[in-house]
Amino acid sequence: MALEPVTARSGRQQDMDFVFPIAETMCNIYIRHQETSTVRDIFLAPFSARLLACVLAVAFIASLAVVTISRVTPQCVSTRRIGYIEALVWSTGILCQQGGSWTPQSPAASIILIVCLFFAVITYNAYAAFITSVLSVRVASVDTVAAVLQSPTIKIGYIRNGADQMYLMSTKDTQLNAFYIRGYSDSENLVSSAAEGLARAASQDYAFFAEQRAARSTLRQAVQ
Numbered sequence: 001m002a003l004e005p006v007t008a009r010s011g012r013q014q015d016m017d018f019v020f021p022i023a024e025t026m027c028n029i030y031i032r033h034q035e036t037s038t039v040r041d042i043f044l045a046p047f048s049a050r051l052l053a054c055v056l057a058v059a060f061i062a063s064l065a066v067v068t069i070s071r072v073t074p075q076c077v078s079t080r081r082i083g084y085i086e087a088l089v090w091s092t093g094i095l096c097q098q099g100g101s102w103t104p105q106s107p108a109a110s111i112i113l114i115v116c117l118f119f120a121v122i123t124y125n126a127y128a129a130f131i132t133s134v135l136s137v138r139v140a141s142v143d144t145v146a147a148v149l150q151s152p153t154i155k156i157g158y159i160r161n162g163a164d165q166m167y168l169m170s171t172k173d174t175q176l177n178a179f180y181i182r183g184y185s186d187s188e189n190l191v192s193s194a195a196e197g198l199a200r201a202a203s204q205d206y207a208f209f210a211e212q213r214a215a216r217s218t219l220r221q222a223v224q
Contacts, residue, residue: 026212027164029179031142046130055123057169059095062116063087066109073106095120117202143177148207149182156182156211157189157197165190168209178211194218 044143081089094116104110108182148154155180158164167182183189189206191197197208208215 006164009121009198027167027209028212028215029148029217030208030210031148032197032202032205043131046127049175055095058116058119059091062091062094062112065112066090068109069106069112073108091116098122143181149175151205153205155186155189155207156207156209157191157200157211158193159194160187160190161199163209164209183209195222198222 028163063084064087067082067084070082070087071149094113097120104113142148142151144152148156158168158180165180165184166178168183171177186187191200194214197206198215198218200206201208
């Protein structure tokens with residue numbers, strides 16, 4: 001007489017006798033919960049360091065160009081030259097779509113003004129289009145074995161040479177067989193204990209297949 005998580009199959013019935021199941025078990029796939037702050041902080045996503053550096057560079061270059069044009073262009077008696085601080089305030093107001101009090105006195109200055117306005121329009125429209133595109137795309141939830149298998153970013157693993165691996169290898173379910181093959185194809189995804197697998201599932205895009213009671217026991221020990 002033996003007590004072991006063995007599945008009754010026709011091939012095994014030739015070697016041993018099965019009576020009736022005295023215990024039932026369940027296996028789960030543990031994955032990390034989807035981040036809830038993605039949509040909340042979406043307005044900050046486009047503001048990378050590179051984008052901010054480009055906007056500041058355009059503001060400084062535009063202000064320098066305006067000052068250079070103001071000093072090179074012959075001035076009338078009633079007009080005055082624009083300084084560096086005033087030009088920087090003007091270019092910042094244009095990029096923030098707030099306008100400015102300075103009026104171009106030459107065609108070259110008018111071209112600088114038009115270029116800055118076009119840059120501001122393109123930047124704001126790109127920002128609005130980015131947020132609209134992200135909000136309009138529905139993110140598929142990973143709630144089935146098929147969804148886990150179809151995800152290109154989620155890694156699959158289980159306990160190496162454990163009962164869970166034996167079950168995946170011997171089951172007739174095609175999806176679980178594919179789950180086993182995908183995990184076995186990359187040995188780095190296999191773990192040595194349930195604690196290691198659950199830790200990877202909590203911190204990475206990692207799907208960990210484990211027996212329910214063993215996994216829950218490990219989770220209870222971890223939170224104590």
